[in-house]
Amino acid sequence: MADPAEPNSKSGDNRPALALHVPEPRSRPGDPVNFKDVDVGEAGAQPRPDESTKPEDMKDLAYGLVRVLGDDDKAHGPWDPKLDPETLRTMLGHMAMVRAFDERMFRGQRQGKTSFYMKCTGEEATSVSASMALASDDMVFPSYRQQGILIARGYPLIEMINQIYSNKGDKLKGRQLPIMYSSREHSFFSISGNLATQTPQAVGWAMASAIKGDSRIAATWVGEGSTAEGDFHSACTFAAVYNAPVILNVINNQWAISSFSGFAGSERTTFAARALGYGLAGLRVDGNDALACYAAQRWAANRARANQGPTLIEYFTYRAEGHSTSDDPSGYRSAQEREEWPLGDPVMRLKNHLIAIGEWDEDRQAAMDKKCAEEVKATTKEAEKNGILGHGLHHPFHTMFEDVFEELPWHLKEQAAQAAHERETKWPEGRPKQ
Ligand SMILES: Cc1ncc(C[n+]2csc(CCOP(=O)(O)OP(=O)(O)O)c2C)c(N)n1
Numbered sequence: 001m002a003d004p005a006e007p008n009s010k011s012g013d014n015r016p017a018l019a020l021h022v023p024e025p026r027s028r029p030g031d032p033v034n035f036k037d038v039d040v041g042e043a044g045a046q047p048r049p050d051e052s053t054k055p056e057d058m059k060d061l062a063y064g065l066v067r068v069l070g071d072d073d074k075a076h077g078p079w080d081p082k083l084d085p086e087t088l089r090t091m092l093g094h095m096a097m098v099r100a101f102d103e104r105m106f107r108g109q110r111q112g113k114t115s116f117y118m119k120c121t122g123e124e125a126t127s128v129s130a131s132m133a134l135a136s137d138d139m140v141f142p143s144y145r146q147q148g149i150l151i152a153r154g155y156p157l158i159e160m161i162n163q164i165y166s167n168k169g170d171k172l173k174g175r176q177l178p179i180m181y182s183s184r185e186h187s188f189f190s191i192s193g194n195l196a197t198q199t200p201q202a203v204g205w206a207m208a209s210a211i212k213g214d215s216r217i218a219a220t221w222v223g224e225g226s227t228a229e230g231d232f233h234s235a236c237t238f239a240a241v242y243n244a245p246v247i248l249n250v251i252n253n254q255w256a257i258s259s260f261s262g263f264a265g266s267e268r269t270t271f272a273a274r275a276l277g278y279g280l281a282g283l284r285v286d287g288n289d290a291l292a293c294y295a296a297q298r299w300a301a302n303r304a305r306a307n308q309g310p311t312l313i314e315y316f317t318y319r320a321e322g323h324s325t326s327d328d329p330s331g332y333r334s335a336q337e338r339e340e341w342p343l344g345d346p347v348m349r350l351k352n353h354l355i356a357i358g359e360w361d362e363d364r365q366a367a368m369d370k371k372c373a374e375e376v377k378a379t380t381k382e383a384e385k386n387g388i389l390g391h392g393l394h395h396p397f398h399t400m401f402e403d404v405f406e407e408l409p410w411h412l413k414e415q416a417a418q419a420a421h422e423r424e425t426k427w428p429e430g431r432p433k434q
């Protein structure tokens with residue numbers, strides 16, 4: 001502590017010099033990791049209020065952690081969604097498929113078949129289980145790490161791979177960065193690389209649904225780092241003001257590329273607690289507990305559908321791998337974090353639960369993993385017939401001027417003609433094969 005009697009600020013007066021706090025992550029590469037300060041509480045300990053409860057009467061749920069799966073692999077407490085074993089196996093199957101898909105697409109990027117890929121390892125439950133709690137026609141506005149929603153909704157794998165390869169089968173015609181899917185038929189809004197834009201869009205869609213007297217609700221997913229964007233706060237304001245039928249899912253995987261969650265405010269309070277300042281219901285959930293993720297999303301969906309209001313759900317999880325294929329986390333965080341992370345692995349936890357209740361075994365798990373890997377492999381081969389990065393089998397050049405305007409405006413007609421002319425001058429024999 002500086003002596004307040006001593007002149008110590010640069011201005012020469014005797015008031016204390018001002019100072020800023022700059023957050024530091026818990027560990028850097030090579031450091032030992034200790035998660036002892038992370039209070040994960042007890043599975044089954046959190047109360048489950050009625051879906052019509054006022055936000056101010058359930059504040060504690062924004063600071064605790066809703067957990068269902070205990071260390072004994074059994075389901076505990078009032079948040080247990082009591083799903084039948086068949087549904088649990090389906091959930092596990094989707095999560096296993098997401099993991100198999102991620103593995104293969106990551107390798108595909110390393111083999112030069114695509115320019116970019118993003119895994120969601122360790123976060124599978126936050127998209128698979130959560131989206132299984134919604135109706136299939138509820139509109140979702142995801143971020144780039146929710147491939148689990150498409151897989152849970154039965155979107156064909158080949159469409160995903162065609163998009164990742166930007167090949168001639170890509171329905172988005174190579175106009176989106178790989179993994180930024182879009183599917184109207186699956187009520188899956190186009191992913192945007194501009195962080196958090198999906199949050200006010202989801203709220204706006206939900207408001208429109210209510211204005212039209214429809215019964216479909218909206219749900220959006222956003223990373224904890226992206227909650228620092230202004231768009232997220234506009235979304236919360238509109239959601240609260242108009243009681244929009246929307247669910248704001250915040251995936252707190254503790255990292256935003258190389259910035260740890262402290263830069264988005266996690267040292268001061270929880271992300272679920274953001275809800276309280278806006279008058280939204282806030283829930284904080286174990287994001288690696290598939291049953292808790294399902295239960296929280298279902299609670300929020302029931303609430304929204306009954307016009308009881310929007311919910312902000314924080315899923316506390318850990319990004320087990322790099323941000324994307326362009327990232328190398330060994331440069332900024334300790335590799336031990338993944339090992340020490342106290343909430344485990346969501347796929348293993350659900351698998352162990354099914355085994356604990358006598359509805360699954362290791363052999364069936366191994367067979368399922370093998371089947372997923374084989375299906376992804378076979379579909380990849382199929383998609384490769386439509387082309388891979390740099391092999392020329394992409395959509396024809398002129399298509400880049402199409403589909404935006406019903407009538408191509410004069411300036412784009414000019415640009416299209418100029419571009420075609422330049423290509424003819426450069427490659428009079430046609431563009432060489434690469
Ligand atoms: C408006 C905007 N700012 C910055 C970026 C660059 N960027 C892409 S992903 C990312 C990190 C986002 O982290 P988080 O929201 O926690 O999501 P996560 O990647 O962990 O799922 C950043 C900074 C961007 N795409 N858009």
Ligand SMILES: [Mg+2]
Binds near residue numbers: 251255
């Ligand atoms: Mg993050």
